[in-house]
Amino acid sequence: MNNAEYFTTGCLAEYGPDMIPDLYKSASHLIYSSPASLAFNSPGASGFGVKRAGLSVPGSVMLLVSPGCCGRNTTLESVRDGYSDRFYFLELDDTDIITGRYQEKIPRACREIAGQRDEKPSAVMICVTCVDALLGTDAEALVKESENECGLPVAACYMYALTRDSTLPPMVSVRKSVYSLLKKKERRPDEINILGYFSPVDRSSELFEILESAGIKKIREISRCKDISEYYDMARANFSLVLDSSSNYAADDMMKRLGIPYIEIVRTYDIDKIDKTYRSLCSAIGAKAETEKYYSSAKSEIEKAKRKNPVFSVGETLNADAFDLTLSLLRYGFKVSEIFGTPSKYNYGMIKKIAAISPDTKVYSNLSPSMLFYDENENKCDISVGKDASYYHSNAEKILWADEIQPFGFAGVRKLFEEINSL
Amino acid sequence: MKNLYKMISPFSPDQSGAVSVLYELGGVVAVLDAGGCAGNICGFDEPRWMTKKSAVFSAGLRDMDAIMGRDELLAEKLKAACEKIDPEFCAVVGTPAPAIIGTDFDSLRQMIEEMTGKKTVCVETTGTKYFDSGEEKAYLDLFKTFAEKKFDAVEGKTGVVGVTPLEFSCLDADKKIRNVKGFENAVCFGYNSGLDEIVKASECEKLVAASPSAVKACEYLSAKFDIPYEKDRIYIPEKIKNKCENIKDKKVLVITGQFIFEKLKDILNKNNNEVTFASFFMTKGKTDYDIIKLSDEDSLTELISSSEFDEVIGDAAFEKIYRKFALNKTSEFTDFPSFSVSGRLTD
Numbered sequence: 001m002n003n004a005e006y007f008t009t010g011c012l013a014e015y016g017p018d019m020i021p022d023l024y025k026s027a028s029h030l031i032y033s034s035p036a037s038l039a040f041n042s043p044g045a046s047g048f049g050v051k052r053a054g055l056s057v058p059g060s061v062m063l064l065v066s067p068g069c070c071g072r073n074t075t076l077e078s079v080r081d082g083y084s085d086r087f088y089f090l091e092l093d094d095t096d097i098i099t100g101r102y103q104e105k106i107p108r109a110c111r112e113i114a115g116q117r118d119e120k121p122s123a124v125m126i127c128v129t130c131v132d133a134l135l136g137t138d139a140e141a142l143v144k145e146s147e148n149e150c151g152l153p154v155a156a157c158y159m160y161a162l163t164r165d166s167t168l169p170p171m172v173s174v175r176k177s178v179y180s181l182l183k184k185k186e187r188r189p190d191e192i193n194i195l196g197y198f199s200p201v202d203r204s205s206e207l208f209e210i211l212e213s214a215g216i217k218k219i220r221e222i223s224r225c226k227d228i229s230e231y232y233d234m235a236r237a238n239f240s241l242v243l244d245s246s247s248n249y250a251a252d253d254m255m256k257r258l259g260i261p262y263i264e265i266v267r268t269y270d271i272d273k274i275d276k277t278y279r280s281l282c283s284a285i286g287a288k289a290e291t292e293k294y295y296s297s298a299k300s301e302i303e304k305a306k307r308k309n310p311v312f313s314v315g316e317t318l319n320a321d322a323f324d325l326t327l328s329l330l331r332y333g334f335k336v337s338e339i340f341g342t343p344s345k346y347n348y349g350m351i352k353k354i355a356a357i358s359p360d361t362k363v364y365s366n367l368s369p370s371m372l373f374y375d376e377n378e379n380k381c382d383i384s385v386g387k388d389a390s391y392y393h394s395n396a397e398k399i400l401w402a403d404e405i406q407p408f409g410f411a412g413v414r415k416l417f418e419e420i421n422s423l
Numbered sequence: 424m425k426n427l428y429k430m431i432s433p434f435s436p437d438q439s440g441a442v443s444v445l446y447e448l449g450g451v452v453a454v455l456d457a458g459g460c461a462g463n464i465c466g467f468d469e470p471r472w473m474t475k476k477s478a479v480f481s482a483g484l485r486d487m488d489a490i491m492g493r494d495e496l497l498a499e500k501l502k503a504a505c506e507k508i509d510p511e512f513c514a515v516v517g518t519p520a521p522a523i524i525g526t527d528f529d530s531l532r533q534m535i536e537e538m539t540g541k542k543t544v545c546v547e548t549t550g551t552k553y554f555d556s557g558e559e560k561a562y563l564d565l566f567k568t569f570a571e572k573k574f575d576a577v578e579g580k581t582g583v584v585g586v587t588p589l590e591f592s593c594l595d596a597d598k599k600i601r602n603v604k605g606f607e608n609a610v611c612f613g614y615n616s617g618l619d620e621i622v623k624a625s626e627c628e629k630l631v632a633a634s635p636s637a638v639k640a641c642e643y644l645s646a647k648f649d650i651p652y653e654k655d656r657i658y659i660p661e662k663i664k665n666k667c668e669n670i671k672d673k674k675v676l677v678i679t680g681q682f683i684f685e686k687l688k689d690i691l692n693k694n695n696n697e698v699t700f701a702s703f704f705m706t707k708g709k710t711d712y713d714i715i716k717l718s719d720e721d722s723l724t725e726l727i728s729s730s731e732f733d734e735v736i737g738d739a740a741f742e743k744i745y746r747k748f749a750l751n752k753t754s755e756f757t758d759f760p761s762f763s764v765s766g767r768l769t770d
Binding site: 002005026027028029030031032033035038066067068069070071072073074087088089090091092093094096097102105108109112113116129130131133134135159160161162163164165166369370372373 | 424426427428429432433434435436437438439451453456457458459460461462463464465466467468472473476478479480481482483484485486488489490500501503504507508518519520522523524549550551553719
């Protein structure tokens with residue numbers, strides 16, 4: 001059976017949220033590190049993995065404590081601007097792992113790193129891996145010892161790939177780690193944080209105008225903090241705005257430790273949903289923003305695209321949720337022949353709505369071994385959106401939609417359709 | 424501090440070496456990990472990944488699988504993959520996780536063979552050694568498993584073991600080798616050749632270990648089929664060869680693999696150079712030259728800061744350390760890219 005496996009959205013809707021097929025469960029089959037979606041298994045390949053994310057703390061350095069295999073990809077990662085001299089490795093050998101003796105070396109390694117740099121780092125992020133997950137290492141105790149030894153703030157980042165399907169997967173946990181160095185400060189009513197991404201939100205988004213209309217003077221994002229002092233000022237926020245649910249755990253922790261509450265508004269490409277979200281946000285924070293012009297501007301680009309009547313293929317390696325983007329496109333009247341995505345009980349609601357409009361849309365899993373046999377000729381696609389969909393559709397027009405600057409709101413929708421219209 | 428890397432990144436690990444050997448042979452290869460190891464292998468250590476499809480997968484281990492040692496689940500996953508792909512064989516490549524939980528690879532192999540009906544190779548790598556160690560184990564396991572029968576010798580056929588992108592840092596090493604006089608009929612096992620050539624290894628009139636990782640496999644084949652073997656890198660890039668020919672009366676430090684060094688040494692020694700060889704990687708046999716075994720970044724720093732050299736040949740990844748600690752600041756550094764060090768190909 002040499003073909004790529006899929007289920008249609010109609011099928012998935014019928015199965016229900018408790019009968020998601022094994023095809024979409026990464027723990028129930030071998031996992032294909034498709035060139036299309038390499039970032040799933042090796043986030044260093046693109047975007048943010050635990051290591052790069054951990055270095056979001058301005059001026060920090062990272063000590064990766066692991067066998068050589070876990071640090072290997074950092075060779076290429078470190079070439080990226082600003083990273084070349086921020087990674088250090090404490091390489092574990094067999095004896096280290098058997099005896100656990102390396103744990104005694106970690107505080108000394110932190111001291112050696114801090115001492116050999118011309119400029120002292122602002123913090124040391126210790127990254128531990130599956131090895132420590134299995135050995136049951138008390139990383140928090142190591143953090144305290146290391147702080148005493150090197151005289152710098154130290155935090156642990158848990159690159160525990162084994163816990164990927166748990167309630168606390170590595171990319172959720174690291175979001176808490178990067179804010180864990182904040183210490184309680186007096187809060188300011190006109191300052192807020194944006195949480196969710198490790199790279200900046202596009203400042204041309206109307207979101208910022210809305211926030212400013214509520215009297216907010218300072219909006220901080222970790223990726224825009226110029227130095228550690230600005231990072232520490234994140235503790236002054238009146239509240240945090242969470243744009244990606246992966247940050248809820250970190251936001252909960254900030255609420256408990258620093259008394260900073262949070263509001264979650266999720267990114268969507270559905271302009272009516274955006275409109276509703278903004279109305280709720282405005283009423284919650286007392287903003288009086290006029291967003292009609294942004295709505296109209298996004299809508300006008302959508303209408304332009306409709307003249308071409310393209311069929312889309314939507315991937316999941318992009319700045320969007322594959323199912324949200326698909327549902328939005330379908331509601332605008334476009335056709336979507338296939339989705340590369342991961343159905344779960346969390347997005348089942350959207351799948352059901354997609355199925356109601358387009359029950360024959362196929363849902364492939366990037367991680368399935370059968371993707372070795374994917375044949376682009378089996379599915380009509382005029383425009384592929386996402387790095388993965390674009391890999392699979394060599395003959396289609398491509399929009400990667402995976403820039404580091406994060407699109408949001410009407411501005412995000414407008415820019416996406418501007419790209420579509422420019423093809 | 425020992426094993427603390429401040430200026431260079433870790434080199435390709437043993438698990439990448441094992442996959443590099445198995446990559447083109449038509450098997451289903453399961454890297455026994457949670458995903459990160461397989462991702463690193465495919466994304467960083469396997470330059471063929473973007474151009475040549477291969478059924479290399481992650482076992483998708485999760486915490487409870489590791490804690491409970493669910494070998495059966497892996498065998499079931501492999502069986503399911505075999506039903507889709509119909510591979511020539513199955514292979515399992517170890518990582519730190521099975522090393523820590525003490526996976527019994529022998530019984531795992533038996534279980535997979537029973538469940539899938541496919542011959543299975545289990546390479547017991549741990550992620551703590553370098554690529555050459557994984558290559559060595561994979562070659563040996565492969566030939567022990569598949570090169571069982573004695574075939575009639577084919578006149579002029581030479582079997583070359585030890586040619587991988589990690590070792591040769593290029594994607595057409597087989598062509599370059601066949602361009603060398605005397606190797607026109609060479610087959611490079613697992614490099615633009617399939618499992619059939621492994622099975623028919625005994626057809627070769629001569630075997631060549633092109634890298635230290637190939638020596639054990641060659642010794643095994645030589646003993647089993649009574650085929651002579653020799654150690655020979657066969658090919659090195661013309662640019663490096665030319666550079667070495669022009670070095671005269673100098674103190675030269677070479678930081679490469681052993682068989683590469685032996686090729687360079689022959690050239691360098693003709694011009695009255697004083698040659699020092701240092702390597703992070705596997706070395707084999709008694710030699711008529713000294714080998715400085717580098718164990719970590721500190722050992723390289725010590726070497727550089729305690730001896731003076733006029734010329735250095737090695738991967739550019741070492742140059743930063745060299746420039747910082749060298750006694751002779753004016754010495755010349757010639758970049759000889761090593762994919763296993765810096766992830767760069769020679770051309």
